[in-house]
Amino acid sequence: xxxxxxxxxxxxxxxxxxxxxxxxxxxxxxxxxxxxxxxxxxxxxxxxxxxxxxxxxxxxxxxxxxxxxxxxxxxxxxxxxxxxxxxxxxxxxxxxxxxxxxxxxxxxxxxxxxxxxxxxxxxxxxxxxxxxxxxxxxxxxxxxxxxxxxxxxxxxxxxxxxxxxxxxxxxxxxxxxxxxxxxxxxxxxxxx
Amino acid sequence: xxxxxxxxxxxxxxxxxxxxxxxxxxxxxxxxxxxxxxxxxxxxxxxxxxxxxxxxxxxxxxxxxxxxxxxxxxxxxxxxxxxxxxxxxxxxxxxxxxxxxxxxxxxxxxxxxxxxxxxxxxxxxxxxxxxxxxxxxxxxxxxxxxxxxxxxxxxxxxxxxxxxxxxxxxxxxxxxxxxxxxxxxxxxxxxx
DNA sequence: CAATTTCATTAAGGTATCTTAAGAACGCTA
DNA sequence: TAGCGTTCTTAAGATACCTTAATGAAATTG
Numbered sequence: 001x002x003x004x005x006x007x008x009x010x011x012x013x014x015x016x017x018x019x020x021x022x023x024x025x026x027x028x029x030x031x032x033x034x035x036x037x038x039x040x041x042x043x044x045x046x047x048x049x050x051x052x053x054x055x056x057x058x059x060x061x062x063x064x065x066x067x068x069x070x071x072x073x074x075x076x077x078x079x080x081x082x083x084x085x086x087x088x089x090x091x092x093x094x095x096x097x098x099x100x101x102x103x104x105x106x107x108x109x110x111x112x113x114x115x116x117x118x119x120x121x122x123x124x125x126x127x128x129x130x131x132x133x134x135x136x137x138x139x140x141x142x143x144x145x146x147x148x149x150x151x152x153x154x155x156x157x158x159x160x161x162x163x164x165x166x167x168x169x170x171x172x173x174x175x176x177x178x179x180x181x182x183x184x185x186x187x188x189x190x191x192x
Numbered sequence: 193x194x195x196x197x198x199x200x201x202x203x204x205x206x207x208x209x210x211x212x213x214x215x216x217x218x219x220x221x222x223x224x225x226x227x228x229x230x231x232x233x234x235x236x237x238x239x240x241x242x243x244x245x246x247x248x249x250x251x252x253x254x255x256x257x258x259x260x261x262x263x264x265x266x267x268x269x270x271x272x273x274x275x276x277x278x279x280x281x282x283x284x285x286x287x288x289x290x291x292x293x294x295x296x297x298x299x300x301x302x303x304x305x306x307x308x309x310x311x312x313x314x315x316x317x318x319x320x321x322x323x324x325x326x327x328x329x330x331x332x333x334x335x336x337x338x339x340x341x342x343x344x345x346x347x348x349x350x351x352x353x354x355x356x357x358x359x360x361x362x363x364x365x366x367x368x369x370x371x372x373x374x375x376x377x378x379x380x381x382x383x384x
Numbered sequence: 385c386a387a388t389t390t391c392a393t394t395a396a397g398g399t400a401t402c403t404t405a406a407g408a409a410c411g412c413t414a
Numbered sequence: 415t416a417g418c419g420t421t422c423t424t425a426a427g428a429t430a431c432c433t434t435a436a437t438g439a440a441a442t443t444g
Contacts, residue, residue, distance in 0.1 A: 083326045119311040126318035
């Protein structure tokens with residue numbers, strides 16, 4: 001179960017045997033059934049989280065009860081309310097399993113300990129966060145400059161594996177449109 | 193001139209005298225007149241960049257020639273086409289001075305050298321990037337869930353210092369609307 | 385100081401997306 | 415397999431935002 005996690009880290013930085021062992025000791029598995037919450041708005045987010053199996057969503061809910069999906073996460077991705085984690089303030093987001101999932105998570109205290117013990121852990125999260133930042137920048141510019149149709153097409157080709165695990169109305173939320181509108185867009189596309 | 197940079201780093205991590213000295217040696221100043229480019233699409237982005245003085249914009253241009261501002265940067269901020277920097281691929285963005293500016297920049301080779309010499313430099317950029325990621329996530333969710341009017345009001349209260357340095361049509365571009373539309377929104381707001 | 389460029393405003397008509405409402409298809413679960 | 419919740423589709427009318435074009439104000443330059 002930890003192989004995916006260790007492999008994910010070793011893709012970017014070397015780890016000693018000691019470090020690998022520590023990581024395995026510090027990360028704890030959490031199993032979630034479909035629709036179960038890993039984090040709810042208002043709670044504190046004290047763990048850094050790696051998805052071992054399944055599919056989850058990170059979203060928030062506004063005053064009117066509308067849901068906005070900020071991010072999906074699947075096997076091999078990191079997912080968190082990072083603001084709440086870093087500041088220790090109450091979460092503003094929800095993390096919920098879309099399918100049955102397994103998450104490996106490490107408590108902030110343990111991770112900070114790892115950071116002090118291991119230069120490479122700082123480096124790993126530096127690079128990982130830089131990559132995430134770049135991806136989010138690209139999404140931002142795409143949201144500004146492309147039509148919903150283009151963004152839909154890009155999503156389903158780039159993240160086919162995610163698309164296959166989520167209902168269409170969640171993808172609509174992620175893309176920032178209503179499910180009704182996404183449906184009409186798809187209709188137009190089918191007739192070429 | 194380097195005080196702001198060193199101070200910026202020391203806000204997040206401790207630095208030894210040696211490290212501070214190295215940083216001062218490795219970062220080189222670049223002076224830009226108004227409208228001058230620090231980076232153009234197609235060039236390679238080989239430096240990590242810190243704004244010492246002035247105000248700049250990071251933007252791209254689509255096939256039709258339309259400009260989309262991804263980010264502004266002012267004194268004390270880091271600004272870059274991070275994707276181009278990390279991958280060594282040609283830049284897709286432009287960085288241009290809005291006002292006369294001074295930037296301190298370090299070549300990737302030197303920064304990588306610093307990363308290997310100093311655990312704290314890895315940590316600094318980890319934390320800095322995490323904070324940037326969180327800010328960008330918040331912008332993303334705001335773009336999804338708030339009206340242009342709300343986003344405009346938030347920008348001018350939160351970034352009053354930026355707003356005072358940029359023309360209104362650039363803020364419109366950043367907010368993802370036309371200057372004409374932003375103008376009508378402002379008109380509505382003035383009459384309460 | 386005059387000339388020129390840059391920037392902001394206004395308005396009319398067009399397009400994209402939303403809201404609301406209803407019904408159809410699908411997949412669980414009793 | 416019948417029933418129920420979940421998801422997707424369709425359509426009409428409403429709203430937000432864009433496009434184009436024109437004007438005026440402000441800032442920059444010669």
